[in-house]
Amino acid sequence: MSESPVRVAVLAVVRLYRDSLCSFLAETDGVELVAAMTATDDAIDAVGLAQPDVILLDVPSEVRVQSIRRVLDAIAAVRIVAVGVPEREEAVLDLARAGATGYVSDQASQRDLVLAVRAAAKDELYCSPRIAAALLRRACDLPNGARRERAPALTDSLTAREDEVLELIRSGLSNQQIARRLQIALPTVKNHVHSILHKLHARNRTEALVRAVDRGPMPESLAPRWD
Template sequence: MIHPVAGLPSGYGAAPETAPEAPSPVRVMVAASVRLVRDGLAHTLGTATEVVAVTADGCATLREIARLEPGLLLLDVSMEGALGLVQQMARAAPGTRVVAFAVDDAHDDQLLAWAEAGVVGWVGRDASADDVVQAVLRAARGELLCSARTAALLSARLALLARQGRVAAPPGHAGQLTPREAEVGELLARGCSNKHIARVLGLQLATVKNHVHSILEKLEVRSRGEAGALLRGTHAGV
């Protein structure tokens, strides 16, 4: 029989408890066309995450995501082709979540366009450094940091899409709108200019003009105003 030795603390000689492993930090990439912006964001995030790379354009971003497989990308929406990049990532890198940075959250169209493209969070133009960090960390946990107004906007949009399904041309008119034409048509019905539509959807202005021309032909109308009126009537009847 082994007796405890006097003078030694209780538990002496027992196997030391194994300290729980600290969770791995979130691996983040930062993409922004302006160096000062991407370096500042990387520095801000470095206190709470592991920043694995910074990139300045879409091609480099896709290449580094394929190589490094980060858990999350913080993307500046002012970078050329940013919205299209998110749409590409949904197919090519579904394991990397995207948080959009510097979104103009005063415009519902922009918020909806980014949400539909596949971002899991966004940070407005007036956000603080702490807001950026919190948005990234929450997105990594599968949570969305947003205002009550934004949550209501997303809920209403989800309900509309569920009812709407694939958008058809109004009854009695030729053909159906393609998914991209439906997106352009919805903004057209809201009175948005071609330039605004191009900016929201991340398209070239010439591409938007082609879509508008196709919509007018399919709806058998001559003007944007007539097309908008028909499309507004279609949405109201959904």
């Protein structure tokens, strides 16, 4: 049985770019374009009625974080992928803190766009190896004293297994990779991830990743293995 297509809405300021993006998505297998409008409050409410799985958001950088929060205030369960984001670690972290599930860089290809949408629909982050390495390096280099004040109270509520899963999310592993690493069933991993998101008050894996980055160095036993 084939998977249901990912329902995608486009919120973009520039009409010419929005039309071009919609034309591409309409011809993409596995994607169903359900709405396309400019990024205004009225449009956000209208897009919500279309019940998309993922919203592609293309707005000027100076209002990007504010726009993400406005969308999530109106449509809490949707995944947001920001479009045209510079490939910088801080820019990606700012998006995650605002609640975005993913991003498409300003140098990305159409293939990258599709992969980012499909990853977001699964609550996973598609990013370049350079950004993945930067996020991992930041996670490993942060001293214990640099973590957020609220992080210990949140992460202390996790079970030992959930703590392991969170650390593996931080190392960049997908649910399937975590299942293989811990030798547990994939549905069990998904249940752990759901519980982690609930306990950390995170909307998605990307936001949970930021919380994990802020908690300090990763245990050596759970660091990524390259063999």
